[in-house]
Amino acid sequence: MPDNKLKIGIYELTGCAGDALLIIDCEEELVNIFKAANIEAFLMAKSDNNDEVELDVALVEGSVSTEKELEELRKIRKRSKALIAIGICAGLGGMQSYFLDDKDWAKNLKAVYGGVEMIHAKALPSKPIGDFVKVDYFLPGCPIGKEQFLSTFARLLAGNPPELFRFPVCVECKWHENDCLLNKNILCLGPLTAAGCGSVCVNHNLPCVGCWGPSEEANRTAEYKLLLEKGYDPALIKNKMANFSGTSITQFFARLKGETK
């Protein structure tokens, strides 16, 4: 029987499956998710996956790192009205996009696999999906957060675009009434990192390591200046940010540099 429920597909490229697993870990809500929409494909949760059907929304986890994945991604894009990158691997490239220079990447690939040519899939330097297809929205996080995922899902059902936090982790940290770690001379990436996790690391007395990727708020220059004023070396900050920012690190710091001039 035809119904007017949204058709949704959830796909995994190169990553750790954390974003897909997080959706499964929504346990109680998972049943309702399956009821409220038609989940046409979700490799981790079901076996009767339909890989032909036209989708209203495709959620894609992971970066592109083989030719096969690129092909798959293009097919998904073609049959989806909207495409959402879930997690920083899909959105920014993730830790595997650390080697920004293709030659550097090739050298490192060789160091791991010797000269052995893989017969099943040609490896590509890992890139975020937005480098190849149009991405309509990006849910950040490593992995994405349950709250943001569920609110995004609910908004989609109502026909609304996702609405994400446009401020850094610091704001959430204040909500949790933590003592600022920078005052204790601990380098915390909270000021530069997108919020959404609930400042969970700082709540555990640990510095934010930037796993939600760079924050896009208007005030980021001031935040960055604050770190510089504290005496932190820009190279050190950049190195730490690079761990989870994937290919976005270059533009992020180029913009910061421009703005701090």
Place this chain on the structure above:
Amino acid sequence: MKKITIEHLARLEGNGGVTATIDGNVVTDVKFLVNEGPRLVERLTLGKTPEEDVNLVPRICAICTLSHKYAAIRAMEKALKVNVGPKVKLIRELMHLGEMVESHALHVFYLALPDYVGFPNAIAMASKFPFEVKIALEMKQYGNHIMKTVSGRYIHGENPVIGGFGKFPSRDELVWIKNRAIQFMPFVLKTVKLFAELPYPDVPESETLYACCHPPDKKYGIVGDEIILSNGDIIDVQDYKNLTNEFIVPHSFCKRSQYKGKPYSVGALARVNCLGERFEGEARKMYKKYFNARWTKNPLFNNAAQALELVYAFERIPGVVDEAVKLPDEPLVLYSQKDGKGAGAVEAPRGTLFHAYEVTKGLVSHTDIITPTAQNAEDIERYCYITAQKLLESGQEEKIKDRMDLVIRSFDPCISCSVHTVQVKRAPEEDWKTKIAALKTDVSPVIIGIGSPGHSDDAVGLELARRLRGQGVKEVWIEDEALEKSGAREADERRPLLFLDAVDFGERPGKITIMPLQHAAWNAVLSHRLLPLVTSQISFDQLKNSYILGIQPASLEDGEQISEPVRLAMEQILEQLKN
């Protein structure tokens, strides 16, 4: 030729699958493929601080996130000479047990059970087993809850760090965890009964070697500074390479392991085989009641072993909490060491996980990570091969697909192994010609003729070798020479070896089949002459690179004559191998 493909399989390392190739009456190849792209984690951690490494490596796999974190922390603490206090050790054990409960509950009830009770998936199974499905979900939630309480998040929590924890769980949180564990016990015991009594088929049965962490104090456990093998060997974790001997196969981005040239298995079944006698309490009673010789050779019993470990975990958790709440929270252990080298091992739910690092001037200068699936890959292939070959021999070809599924899934490579497509394909006739051509493109193979003269078709390998020599083909050996002069070994290690032999596949006489030598070693139908040669004369690297070209004989009776169909086959082979 036929191809059975099981795609989209192993979540642990990404998407994977199994392909089995059948040529007539013989399985010529089985490949466990890991399709996911390379992430180069071992390279991108270089130049990072030890703390950054511990942040990054759990992202290898969301399902074993805490095992990765714990193994990395153990390795780093070894390298940097950090000694943590008793409470840190207990809370780490708790988070590790939480991960095991989560993973085992999901695997036994949601992925394995539907196969045995005849349902396509857990949701469908709920109609007949509503209670099991509900409790299993609660168990999984409980495991998740422990992981979140201790690590800070369901997935990739950052609270466990080198030197301890950012913050300890509160007394109330710990007591809640303890009480909930006690409530689960009656159901957990039923779980063992259910899984130990399932009708596991005999077919994949075959001896293997098991390995796991060797916990101290004669206790059962899931970490250790040594590795124990089911043959009694003990290996220091710092010497883990003596166990894992990694190598690369061209069909997978996940590296492989063999111990002394043999595949070995890790995981719950390995642990129960190596350490089962150490169980205490209810786990011991259950172990005594159910463990038997079939558990030592049938990978399907991994489900039963996981159920036993659930009992262990639920009995151990209250003990851990009782000890932990008596101790004060310990401050982070700070360190000043800037250089060092160390390996750490933990038992991830699906087997032993190694992390090894070298730190130079405060930055990581070497990283080595060996996952359970990498270690199991060889045995997964081998058991799939045995399954396919035995079912084929007993005329149950239609069962191969499902049975291989069962075998792979029992290894619990990861959770999306619940979903995959299986295909059966006929591959082209005369596949051997294509394979030989491919072999010859790199470097020409060393050819070794095997056989015994005076037994009609059994001389075909020798005869072929002689004629190839006559035609001026270099590097052709004849069985005895290869044995005497160690000719095979002296040949360039990188060159493939190609054995020519009469092989009884139960096929039409003259049928030519090529298969990797590695499979031949597992295949009972193959010539027994080959085995001593293989084991005594060939290095492991060569074994991986060698093939047997078999010709189905018409007769092996006494006699000088080679039969007509085999002669024709000989001509074809000569044509293919010359120049």
